[in-house]
Amino acid sequence: MVAGAGSVSAFKFVIETKASGNDFDATDEFEVSEDVYVWGYGFSDPVDVYIVPDRNDWQDGDMIAVMDSMGTVEVNISINQRHTKIWDAPLTIGKFDVVVDDDQNGRYNAGTDFVDSMQTFGFEVVPEASTVVLMGVGLVSMIGYVGVRRIRGV
Numbered sequence: 001m002v003a004g005a006g007s008v009s010a011f012k013f014v015i016e017t018k019a020s021g022n023d024f025d026a027t028d029e030f031e032v033s034e035d036v037y038v039w040g041y042g043f044s045d046p047v048d049v050y051i052v053p054d055r056n057d058w059q060d061g062d063m064i065a066v067m068d069s070m071g072t073v074e075v076n077i078s079i080n081q082r083h084t085k086i087w088d089a090p091l092t093i094g095k096f097d098v099v100v101d102d103d104q105n106g107r108y109n110a111g112t113d114f115v116d117s118m119q120t121f122g123f124e125v126v127p128e129a130s131t132v133v134l135m136g137v138g139l140v141s142m143i144g145y146v147g148v149r150r151i152r153g154v
Helices: 129-152
Strands: 002-005 010-020 023-026 029-031 036-041 047-053 073-077 084-087 094-101 123-126
Touching (some): 047 084
Antiparallel strands (some): 010 036, 047 094
């Protein structure tokens, strides 16, 4: 959650995941199978919201959309409403920034737009725990198999 003062008014911005039922939890870490939601207030209505690969060097006038293998997720929403879905699962593993383009011009404007974290990533998408566990079990099994074959001289 980020709160502060923009050029015109106070604002608040939250990245969240759906916990259960109608409950949401603020977070900066998602699994691949989760949807990404945002809400906030103090922004124009509507705004463009971008999810872009993490950058720590945002400069006034930078283009927001970045074309790469992940692409860029862009939605035009009323961010002043709670729990607005901005990215459907499955997500891409990596670190990302969320940029609120308040004036909808496709460029980062330091006086009007918002980046969820200027010093580090805004949120991270990680593999699901079951995937990591299965990879670990597979690796240990492979090492054991190779070790047994070496001992037996096969």
